[in-house]
Amino acid sequence: MEILLSVILGFMIIGAIYALHANDLLSAVIAQGIVGYGLVICFLHLRAPDLAIVQIVVETITLIIMVAVVLDSSRKELKTPAGWKGSVNVILGLVFIGFMIYFFDMATASLDVFGEHTLRMSQTYIEQGAQKTGAANLVTGVLWDFRGYDTLGEATILFTAALGVLTVLRMKGKK
Amino acid sequence: MKGLTPIVKKVAQLMSGIICIYGIYIVVHGHLTPGGAFAGGIILAGAFILLILAFGSEVIKLRKEETGSSMSESIAILGTLILATVGLLVGSKVFFHNYLPKGTIGELVSAGAVPIYNILIGIEVAAAIITIFLALIIFKEEEEQR
Amino acid sequence: MTVYFMCFFLFLVGLYGIVTRRNLIKIVISFTIMEFSVFLFFALIGYVENGVAPILTKNLPENPVFVDPLPQAMVLTAIVIGLATSAMLLAIAIRLYKKYGTFDIREINNLRG
Known part of the structure; x- marks a missing residue:
């Protein structure tokens, strides 16, 4: 796999x-x-x-x-002249990426090996989720019963994004 | 925006009905099979986007459709909030409490309030995506007219 | 473990694009690539070897091991949000293009007013 x-x-x-x-x-x-x-x-x-x-x-x-x-x-695509600003950008990006790799290496030490995942909270969801919510699809059960707050928040973000698109495109520019 | 040729229009008409039924199936069976509100809602939006792309429309008619879709979006999310708040008043006084009877696992009418949330959020997602798409198209049309 | 690192490398490709590109459309593309790598990382964390999808059906094997449903539920909503946010970024980009006639962010900075 x-x-x-x-x-x-x-x-x-x-x-x-x-x-x-x-x-x-x-x-x-x-x-x-x-x-x-x-x-x-x-x-x-x-x-x-x-x-x-x-x-x-x-x-x-x-x-x-x-x-x-x-x-x-x-x-x-824009023609990018290879000025000193562009190379400074690239070098800064590479240095930043090096830092990120170092921190990711530190963070993966606490993760489980791929394929042998265990989480205490998920065990409860898997064993009793079907009885508690009555939904055969455990993902939907978690989505709408145990984690209803999260899903409501995400639906609100979707609503806000649609409103944002309407606002940005309807705005009349300064003449 | 002009529409496309009659062959494309006819095929789009036939296909979008089937896609619509598939989206509704995925929303309604969200608690039994893979899928759910978010997947089904986007498939429904895809059917409408196919129709809009194939047929084209006048700006005035598109504006009317946009008003309808943004209204149904707001009403759907309001319904979700009301349904969740009723859970606060009934039973164990918890927001998002699943107070309806659970039924047996695996039947269409089961899982309490989960299918109702699925249907409401399915409408909300579909309407949001259609609103975004219509806003982009109307902006393009208005720029061309200027 | 290599899968985690390759997924993180995909994230870094998106980050590099956001830092170095000047074209607004390229920035939106890098943004979506970063989003995708985060979704994949969540799904990778939840995977269990020889697991089955977390859906109760009639013909399940004996003593099934389910894949973790919690990260999947988190990602399911996030994917749709990603579509809406990238559509909003594109709306801002096209608005700027119609005003200034270019996608170059540095040029837009110079032409302000």
């Missing part, structure tokens, strides 16, 4: 790096689709069918919106 996931993740990383360096914005958007659809396959192999269904539709709609925006404006 680990080898299969590593291969798919390798493809996703190649797609992500290509998306950042493409000269045409349309091909960058499509290369971002590699990452999204690779994620769907990963979710299916990780036994998460709920996530796979959501992700495949979300990725399609994201691509539709991004392609519409890119076609409506300009497709050309």
Whole structure:
């Protein structure tokens, strides 16, 4: 399982790096689709069918919106002259990434080995979740019964994001 | 926005009905099978986006649709809040308390209030995504007219 | 453990894009890549070897080991939020393009007013 996931993740990383360096914005958007659809396959192999269904539709709609925006404006990537500012940016980014790798290495020490996961709280959810909520799909049970507050908050964020889009696009600019 | 050719229109008409039924199935069976409110809501939104892309529409008609979708979004989230607040007044006085009878596991009418939350949030998610999409399209149309 | 590191590497690719790119659309793309890597990390943490999906059906194997449903429930909502937030970023980007005629953030900074 680990080898299969590593291969798919390798493809996703190649797609992500290509998306950042493409000269045409349309091909960058499509290369971002590699990452999204690779994620769907990963979710299916990780036994998460709920996530796979959501992700495949979300990725399609994201691509539709991004392609519409890119076609409506300009497709050309900016010509970046290799000035000293650009190289300072790249060097700062690499130093930052080095720090992040160091801290991630420290943080993974406390994680379980991949595939041997145990969590005290989840044991209760798995053993008694079906009796307590009456839902056969344990994910929905957790979502709407044990963690109802969280889900209400996320629904509120969705509402706020829709309001934000309306506000940004309806605003009349200064003349 | 102009629509596409008649062949595309007919195929979109036939497909969007099937996609709509599939989305409703996923929302209603959310507590039994994979899926649920978020997945089904986005599939419903996808069916409407397909119709809008295939048929195109006048800006005035799109504005009317946008008002409807943002209204149904607000009403759905208000319904969720009311349903959750009733749990505060009934039974063990807990917000989001599942006070309806549970039924047997595996039947369509079971799990208390979970299917009702699923349906309400399904409407909310679908309406939010449609609102965002319509806002982008109306912005584009208005810029072209100017 | 290699899977965790590769997932984190995907996160770093997105971070590098946000820090170094100047095009607004590229920044939105890097943002979505970072989001995806976080979703994948949650799903990886919840995985149990030889587990089954956390859904009770009639034909389950004897003594099933379920995959952890808690990270899946967290990610399920976050994916939809990710769509809404990236749509909002794109709305801001297209608004800026219509006003200034470019996606370059440095140029927009110079042209302010």
